[in-house]
Amino acid sequence: MTDKTLILIRHAPHGTSFAREGIEAALVGGAMGMAVDIVFAGDGVFCLLPDQSAGALGQKGTLPMIKALPMYDIETIFVDRVALQQRGLEVSALAVDVIECELASVTASYRQIVSF
Amino acid sequence: MKYTLIVYGAPYSSQAAHSALRFARALPGLGHTVATVFFYHDGVYNASTLITPPQDEPHLNQAWADLKTTQGCELLVCVAAALKRGVMNDAEARRHGGEVHNLGEPFELTGVGQLLASAQSSDRTVTFAP
Numbered sequence: 183m184t185d186k187t188l189i190l191i192r193h194a195p196h197g198t199s200f201a202r203e204g205i206e207a208a209l210v211g212g213a214m215g216m217a218v219d220i221v222f223a224g225d226g227v228f229c230l231l232p233d234q235s236a237g238a239l240g241q242k243g244t245l246p247m248i249k250a251l252p253m254y255d256i257e258t259i260f261v262d263r264v265a266l267q268q269r270g271l272e273v274s275a276l277a278v279d280v281i282e283c284e285l286a287s288v289t290a291s292y293r294q295i296v297s298f
Numbered sequence: 299m300k301y302t303l304i305v306y307g308a309p310y311s312s313q314a315a316h317s318a319l320r321f322a323r324a325l326p327g328l329g330h331t332v333a334t335v336f337f338y339h340d341g342v343y344n345a346s347t348l349i350t351p352p353q354d355e356p357h358l359n360q361a362w363a364d365l366k367t368t369q370g371c372e373l374l375v376c377v378a379a380a381l382k383r384g385v386m387n388d389a390e391a392r393r394h395g396g397e398v399h400n401l402g403e404p405f406e407l408t409g410v411g412q413l414l415a416s417a418q419s420s421d422r423t424v425t426f427a428p
Contacts, residue, residue, distance in 0.1 A: 187414055187417060200427075203339055203410075206378075207410045207413060216411075294418055294420075295423065296423060
């Protein structure tokens, strides 16, 4: 069990602002020197696909924010293996370096999880 | 145990805020306390003092204020999420040239970093989303 905080992203990058606001929370935590890891699960794995741009609705894209995570000392980016499989995605096709994981075993090891 | 509750749901649009309130009210009876309620995403609308439901429905803004009175919890509202949705206190309204404001005591505008700090200082964090 770790005292780090886990940010759990379960929503796709567009359609709602949950993914964006979750990634923002992770970046703020990193900027404040908090120990934060992040995991993408469910439709949240779509956030990791390459070649994304700003949405038609004028929202800023989330991929540049995800690529900035290491600059905020957030080095551990997990992705749920089952969520990738269910959506026909390969980890090698993702735009950022991630650690494939079993979601339940990751969430079980964090004392605090903030879900988006 | 100390709890942090996170509310993402707008009032009356989804069950999220109602469920969070009922959960919060049940905690003391089981020996627990609510330390912080954090309003983020569409949950920031819960902090609008202009909420005016029909008289035979729960008044969510007043219910949150009552929760603070009975349990002493913080009612924190993410400032970035609130401003872009038109929820702000007097100081922010003046800073942005607005003539009106719709957020005040006992709600506090704060940064999302405070959400993570609250979670880390609590024993449990529970999210209420639509």
